[in-house]
Amino acid sequence: MSSLVLLAQAADAASRVGVGRIVGGWDFVYAAYGVAWAGLALYALSLWVRRPRGDAPSPASVAGPVKE
Amino acid sequence: MGKSKSVWVLAALAAVLLAVGHYLGLAWAPPDREMGHVQRIMYVHVPLQWMAMLLLTVNFGCALSYLFKAGWRTDSLAEASAEVGLLCATLGLVTGAIWGKPTWGVYWSWDPRLTAEAIMIVTYTGYLALRRFVEDPERRAVWSAVVGIIGFVNLPIVWFSVRWWRSLHQVQSSPRTVDPEMTLALRVNAFGFLALVALLVLVRYWIALRERQAEVALPEALPPAGPRSQEVA
Numbered sequence: 001m002s003s004l005v006l007l008a009q010a011a012d013a014a015s016r017v018g019v020g021r022i023v024g025g026w027d028f029v030y031a032a033y034g035v036a037w038a039g040l041a042l043y044a045l046s047l048w049v050r051r052p053r054g055d056a057p058s059p060a061s062v063a064g065p066v067k068e
Numbered sequence: 069m070g071k072s073k074s075v076w077v078l079a080a081l082a083a084v085l086l087a088v089g090h091y092l093g094l095a096w097a098p099p100d101r102e103m104g105h106v107q108r109i110m111y112v113h114v115p116l117q118w119m120a121m122l123l124l125t126v127n128f129g130c131a132l133s134y135l136f137k138a139g140w141r142t143d144s145l146a147e148a149s150a151e152v153g154l155l156c157a158t159l160g161l162v163t164g165a166i167w168g169k170p171t172w173g174v175y176w177s178w179d180p181r182l183t184a185e186a187i188m189i190v191t192y193t194g195y196l197a198l199r200r201f202v203e204d205p206e207r208r209a210v211w212s213a214v215v216g217i218i219g220f221v222n223l224p225i226v227w228f229s230v231r232w233w234r235s236l237h238q239v240q241s242s243p244r245t246v247d248p249e250m251t252l253a254l255r256v257n258a259f260g261f262l263a264l265v266a267l268l269v270l271v272r273y274w275i276a277l278r279e280r281q282a283e284v285a286l287p288e289a290l291p292p293a294g295p296r297s298q299e300v301a
Contacts (some may be wrong), residue, residue: 022102032167044268065138
């Protein structure tokens with residue numbers, strides 16, 4: 001009896017799982033690509049604003065902290 | 069190879085691969101059997117997540133390396149990889165949420181994968197905030213290295229969460245489970261994003277290195293502490 005109840009519950013759960021194929025959805029595709037590229041472009045712009053100017057750092061000044 | 073040449077090579081590589089990859093993903097690859105065209109979001113969402121995992125692993129390597137052998141180059145690469153990695157993780161999360169709406173019916177769910185990803189983003193936001201708040205470069209480098217190592221603990225949880233807790237987010241696909249045309253589109257986009265993040269990390273690394281140089285040079289620019297300065301004090 002209990003196994004029949006479990007079987008009925010499983011069948012009920014399976015019937016609630018969606019079937020078929022999502023139709024359309026291009027708006028979501030464009031939105032995702034748009035957000036990704038807008039984010040990357042803004043970050044690239046921030047790097048351009050922060051870009052180093054002047055001479056390259058000397059090897060000694062970027063070697064690392066001096067331990068005393 | 070010179071700096072500007074490296075930049076142009078990486079930029080050209082990224083542009084070509086991403087142009088081809090986006091064409092393959094948006095026009096050439098077939099729609100998914102169930103998700104339809106919405107599945108095309110995967111060609112940008114999945115590579116962004118892969119790049120986030122890769123860059124945050126680089127950050128972990130740099131953090132570990134810095135604690136064994138301190139160097140401004142290692143610290144600068146740690147900062148650059150964390151910043152670009154956080155950008156990729158955030159964009160990956162947002163594109164995933166956009167995909168979730170038509171597929172799951174909701175933008176957000178407290179699914180183990182999404183929750184672990186959100187924790188990862190908060191952790192690395194904290195990592196970058198810490199770097200802004202600590203002025204002493206040596207102390208900043210050590211503290212952020214420790215946070216980078218602690219933050220890395222969450223990365224395997226993010227990756228394996230879909231296998232450990234079989235919930236809403238599906239498990240990783242493999243070339244055996246998807247159409248070969250989808251695999252090709254995904255791979256071309258992944259290599260394109262790899263070239264792009266390499267470029268962004270490289271430029272951010274140069275900026276960080278220049279900042280370290282300025283910070284280290286600052287004490288030398290100050291007047292030496294001698295008898296006169298003691299008199300003034």
